[in-house]
Amino acid sequence: MSGLKIKDLKVGYGRNEVIHGLDLEVGPGEKVALLGANGAGKSTVLKTISGLLTPSEGVISFNDDEIGGSSPSALVDKGVIQVPEGRRVFPGLNVEDNLKVANYGKSPEFLEEGLETVYKKFPILEERRKQAAGLLSGGQQQMLSLSRAIIAKPKLLLIDEMSLGLAPLLVKEFYEQLGDLFSEDVTLLLVEQNAGLALKYCSRFYVLRNGELVLQSDSAEYVDNPVALQSAYLGVDA
Amino acid sequence: MVDYIQIAWQGLVSGFAYALIGLALVMVYKTARILNFAAGTMAGISGFLAHWWAAEQDMPFGVAILFAMIMTGAGTYVIERLTVRPLVKLGDFLPIVIMTLGVEEFLANVSLLWWGGTARRYRVPGDIDRINYLIGDFRLNAWHLVVAITTFLTLSIVGYIINQTELGLGMKAFAEDQDAAKLMGIKESTVSIWTWVLSALVGGVTGIVFAPVLFLQQDYMNIIFIKGFVAAILGGFLSLSGGVAGGLLLGELEAFTIKWAPREFAAALPVVIVFIVLLIRPHGLFTREKGHERV
Numbered sequence: 001m002s003g004l005k006i007k008d009l010k011v012g013y014g015r016n017e018v019i020h021g022l023d024l025e026v027g028p029g030e031k032v033a034l035l036g037a038n039g040a041g042k043s044t045v046l047k048t049i050s051g052l053l054t055p056s057e058g059v060i061s062f063n064d065d066e067i068g069g070s071s072p073s074a075l076v077d078k079g080v081i082q083v084p085e086g087r088r089v090f091p092g093l094n095v096e097d098n099l100k101v102a103n104y105g106k107s108p109e110f111l112e113e114g115l116e117t118v119y120k121k122f123p124i125l126e127e128r129r130k131q132a133a134g135l136l137s138g139g140q141q142q143m144l145s146l147s148r149a150i151i152a153k154p155k156l157l158l159i160d161e162m163s164l165g166l167a168p169l170l171v172k173e174f175y176e177q178l179g180d181l182f183s184e185d186v187t188l189l190l191v192e193q194n195a196g197l198a199l200k201y202c203s204r205f206y207v208l209r210n211g212e213l214v215l216q217s218d219s220a221e222y223v224d225n226p227v228a229l230q231s232a233y234l235g236v237d238a
Numbered sequence: 239m240v241d242y243i244q245i246a247w248q249g250l251v252s253g254f255a256y257a258l259i260g261l262a263l264v265m266v267y268k269t270a271r272i273l274n275f276a277a278g279t280m281a282g283i284s285g286f287l288a289h290w291w292a293a294e295q296d297m298p299f300g301v302a303i304l305f306a307m308i309m310t311g312a313g314t315y316v317i318e319r320l321t322v323r324p325l326v327k328l329g330d331f332l333p334i335v336i337m338t339l340g341v342e343e344f345l346a347n348v349s350l351l352w353w354g355g356t357a358r359r360y361r362v363p364g365d366i367d368r369i370n371y372l373i374g375d376f377r378l379n380a381w382h383l384v385v386a387i388t389t390f391l392t393l394s395i396v397g398y399i400i401n402q403t404e405l406g407l408g409m410k411a412f413a414e415d416q417d418a419a420k421l422m423g424i425k426e427s428t429v430s431i432w433t434w435v436l437s438a439l440v441g442g443v444t445g446i447v448f449a450p451v452l453f454l455q456q457d458y459m460n461i462i463f464i465k466g467f468v469a470a471i472l473g474g475f476l477s478l479s480g481g482v483a484g485g486l487l488l489g490e491l492e493a494f495t496i497k498w499a500p501r502e503f504a505a506a507l508p509v510v511i512v513f514i515v516l517l518i519r520p521h522g523l524f525t526r527e528k529g530h531e532r533v
Contacts, residue, residue, distance in 0.1 A: 076423030
């Protein structure tokens with residue numbers, strides 16, 4: 001058995017518990033979406049998996065390796081890579097330095113290889129490689145943020161709200177590109193507001209409400225009618 | 239005319255001290271968001287160690303400096319691990335700053351016990367601090383030349399580390415966005431400790447090279463620390479080059495104030511400058527106000 005397994009996870013900020021016992025699984029190479037309204041705790045789950053937050057209870061394992069409570073850098077070494085919400089490029093560093101950071105602590109050979117891949121997929125980044133990342137457009141910043149993840153060679157990829165603040169058409173393009181950007185066997189858990197898009201890309205999904213799991217299902221059942229998810233989001237019968 | 243050149247040079251030499259300490263302060267603040275109030279005292283101890291070893295323990299000057307720098311680096315490593323690191327995990331700004339004040343008190347008293355409170359004047363090799371060259375009417379002290387060269391070298395080395403090494407890249411990434419830097423696999427504690435050590439080494443160089451200029455006294459770096467602090471504020475506290483420029487500017491302002499205003503006013507000058515700067519440009523003279531993020 002492998003892939004990502006979360007059992008009875010509890011986590012919060014200080015004394016405020018946000019996630020009250022979550023069970024979640026993503027099989028190896030599987031693409032799964034974590035949905036829910038604002039404040040449901042989706043980002044908290046991702047931040048806990050990537051090590052920014054420490055679980056107060058529960059087990060997180062990836063490929064049978066217990067990873068709950070590890071430091072972010074230890075997790076990066078194990079191939080757990082997060083594309084953070086709001087892209088979080090380093091605005092004052094130029095594009096190339098942003099990409100270099102993604103190769104931190106690894107051999108420069110990997111970087112050259114990574115840069116080549118990334119620049120082939122996003123030529124605009126090569127064109128602007130000496131420019132401060134803060135001067136890029138939102139879409140270009142998202143390219144950069146995804147490129148950092150490509151260079152980091154993920155085994156488990158966590159993507160937090162790629163659609164945040166981007167034009168819907170652009171977001172659609174990014175989703176269509178995802179399969180091309182990362183290898184098939186990358187295990188993916190993504191958080192998304194735009195349920196319609198996420199369901200098209202992911203085979204399964206979970207819905208989180210107020211820190212608790214309220215629905216899990218195959219995407220196929222909802223992909224043509226994401227509106228039916230409303231009741232799960234809101235906790236009322238639609 | 240020569241008069242003005244003389245004053246400007248004098249201001250520049252003092253400015254070097256403020257610039258280096260300003261740089262040391264900004265470095266730690268920018269990367270780790272910690273104000274290190276012990277920076278001046280730490281620098282003073284480095285200076286004391288070097289000159290005391292050389293003059294009273296008969297160590298060759300170069301060896302004494304090397305030992306002092308090693309002690310500075312090692313001591314800072316221990317201080318960071320022992321006092322700062324446990325508090326960083328709590329994630330609060332104020333306790334750490336108060337901790338650095340505690341460290342400052344502790345170190346100040348240790349050095350007072352060790353060296354006593356009287357001012358000393360140690361000789362430097364060849365008495366070069368007493369050699370003066372006359373270029374026309376312009377008087378150039380040989381030690382001031384050493385100060386200038388040392389400052390230039392120190393700034394170059396720091397610039398190289400920040401811009402060309404992986405540690406520097408990590409420092410910059412951390413300064414920009416701590417969480418994002420962690421998600422890239424940069425170890426916070428590694429970047430933090432080497433930033434502290436680098437900052438203390440810059441302070442140590444300052445302490446050593448300015449000791450012959452200032453008389454060695456247990457608290458001789460305190461006044462430089464305060465002015466380094468002002469330099470950092472002038473530079474907006476988030477810009478390394480801003481801190482350096484702020485230091486040089488403060489040195490010049492001070493030198494020319496002494497020329498034209500009563501000496502007492504020169505002592506108040508840094509405070510007046512901070513007041514005005516915080517009122518008019520709280521983000522510093524050289525950094526732009528943080529704009530809105532592009533979406």
